[in-house]
Amino acid sequence: MEVGIDGIELWAGKLRLDLPGTFAPANGEDPEKYTKGLGLQASSLPDSYEDIVTMGANAAHRLLERKGVSLDEIGRIDVATESAFDRSKPVSTYVAGCLESAHEGSLTTANKGERKFACMAGTQALDDAVNWIRAGRNRGRAALVIATDTALYARDDPGEATQGAGAVAMLVAEDPGLVALGPEQGIGSVDETDFLKPNQQFPSVDGKRSMQVYLARMREALVDFARAGGTTHPDEFALVPFHTPFPAMVQKAAPLGYRHAIRDTEYEEQLADEIGRQPRPEGFESEEAYLSAVKEYTEALTDTDQYGRWYDRTVEPTLAISRQVGNWYTASVHVTRVAGLLEARDAGRELAGAGLLVASYGSGAQAEIHAETVQPGWTDELDGLRIREQLADRREISFEEYERIHDAHNHEESTDIAPLTEPDGEFVFDGWGRMGEREYAFIE
Numbered sequence: 001m002e003v004g005i006d007g008i009e010l011w012a013g014k015l016r017l018d019l020p021g022t023f024a025p026a027n028g029e030d031p032e033k034y035t036k037g038l039g040l041q042a043s044s045l046p047d048s049y050e051d052i053v054t055m056g057a058n059a060a061h062r063l064l065e066r067k068g069v070s071l072d073e074i075g076r077i078d079v080a081t082e083s084a085f086d087r088s089k090p091v092s093t094y095v096a097g098c099l100e101s102a103h104e105g106s107l108t109t110a111n112k113g114e115r116k117f118a119c120m121a122g123t124q125a126l127d128d129a130v131n132w133i134r135a136g137r138n139r140g141r142a143a144l145v146i147a148t149d150t151a152l153y154a155r156d157d158p159g160e161a162t163q164g165a166g167a168v169a170m171l172v173a174e175d176p177g178l179v180a181l182g183p184e185q186g187i188g189s190v191d192e193t194d195f196l197k198p199n200q201q202f203p204s205v206d207g208k209r210s211m212q213v214y215l216a217r218m219r220e221a222l223v224d225f226a227r228a229g230g231t232t233h234p235d236e237f238a239l240v241p242f243h244t245p246f247p248a249m250v251q252k253a254a255p256l257g258y259r260h261a262i263r264d265t266e267y268e269e270q271l272a273d274e275i276g277r278q279p280r281p282e283g284f285e286s287e288e289a290y291l292s293a294v295k296e297y298t299e300a301l302t303d304t305d306q307y308g309r310w311y312d313r314t315v316e317p318t319l320a321i322s323r324q325v326g327n328w329y330t331a332s333v334h335v336t337r338v339a340g341l342l343e344a345r346d347a348g349r350e351l352a353g354a355g356l357l358v359a360s361y362g363s364g365a366q367a368e369i370h371a372e373t374v375q376p377g378w379t380d381e382l383d384g385l386r387i388r389e390q391l392a393d394r395r396e397i398s399f400e401e402y403e404r405i406h407d408a409h410n411h412e413e414s415t416d417i418a419p420l421t422e423p424d425g426e427f428v429f430d431g432w433g434r435m436g437e438r439e440y441a442f443i444e
């Protein structure tokens with residue numbers, strides 16, 4: 001039985017902050033730090049009536065409408081987020097309330113939960129949903145998996161450069177229309193202190209450490225994936241979507257992945273005359289000498305045409321949306337899957353039956369690698385997406401508006417600002433209830 005993503009929908013925060021054009025000059029920085037150093041053009045940010053519930057519910061609402069799925073056909077709703085505002089009541093209950101207010105049917109018998117492991121949680125929720133169906137506990141129903149985040153940092157924190165806000169909703173079902181998940185799974189997981197929010201809204205982040213931890217856990221996950229029986233041969237994968245906190249992070253991770261993937265293959269042999277064969281630990285007297293040789297080999301590998309062709313085909317297309325929106329935390333890797341598939345469709349690539357190698361990461365820290373198979377009819381699903389129109393329709397904001405919007409979303413500020421955009425056929429934050437709960441309304 002094939003199980004996987006039957007349908008997918010993205011919802012971007014409705015404001016656009018131009019990073020090289022608006023943010024860099026206001027901070028006295030060189031715009032190329034953003035375009036070249038981080039690989040980013042813009043952040044998507046939430047208007048004052050948007051939050052993790054509205055973005056998640058709007059993505060799910062659009063997905064259910066487009067797929068013609070009624071609430072009674074949903075047996076499970078998992079929300080992954082690292083921006084939750086309630087330590088007891090899960091975001092999925094708020095989302096379910098929104099959906100029930102605008103759709104026929106009921107979610108009373110849908111099992112609801114919330115997943116937390118930094119940016120990893122979206123993939124973990126997807127994994128849970130797939131396993132629930134494979135275990136035969138779904139009684140023919142589908143699961144709704146939503147990854148939603150407002151990735152905001154404290155003002156003047158270096159992380160401010162990589163902010164973003166948005167949600168991805170995925171319908172997980174048997175005989176899926178977009179991708180089926182393979183059984184092999186690789187994990188690299190170690191207790192790390194690179195990024196955390198100990199009872200605080202904005203993260204404490206050691207950005208440079210986080211980059212090292214990302215690479216180390218990815219390597220472990222790749223080794224574990226192979227141990228689980230998964231193949232990493234470059235010919236097997238049309239796209240390699242990575243978790244993308246900012247595109248330059250992926251540009252650093254991709255050569256390490258490729259080096260691993262071509263080891264002991266014809267691709268390593270083809271490069272032997274040009275850059276030599278890969279260093280093996282047994283050829284060195286010390287770990288230090290071995291690691292230094294590996295670094296040198298990886299740098300030479302990155303400069304080869306062979307690597308360039310692989311990167312341009314499998315990785316670069318996946319970054320097209322991230323460059324325009326920044327980090328969506330739990331949703332980020334699911335954004336890169338969609339971006340890669342959209343670019344491949346536009347380039348006329350035929351991907352039915354092709355493989356995706358999906359590389360997720362969450363600080364704290366854990367990486368996960370699994371493979372997916374693109375399904376026949378995959379372009380029909382992509383044709384329903386409106387993400388490019390949504391991104392083009394975002395309201396451009398000035399630096400002063402950015403400062404006010406950041407304050408409006410800061411739980412410690414009481415700034416109340418008028419919305420900068422007009423809601424249209426969507427859920428909005430509508431004030432506070434008697435027990436401090438957030439309330440929502442659907443605006444026609």
Ligand code: COA
Binds near residue numbers: 158205214245
């Ligand atoms: N032209 C070209 N490149 C430039 C540049 C310029 N004018 N100015 C800076 N750069 C490069 C830097 O060399 C650096 O690249 P490198 O890492 O390859 O050396 C990159 O741009 C970023 O510059 P840097 O000065 O390091 O930026 P920063 O101190 O603002 O920090 C992050 C950048 C990514 C570490 C920071 O934004 C951060 O912590 N983000 C959050 C990361 C996160 O969310 N982690 C957890 C989830 S995985």
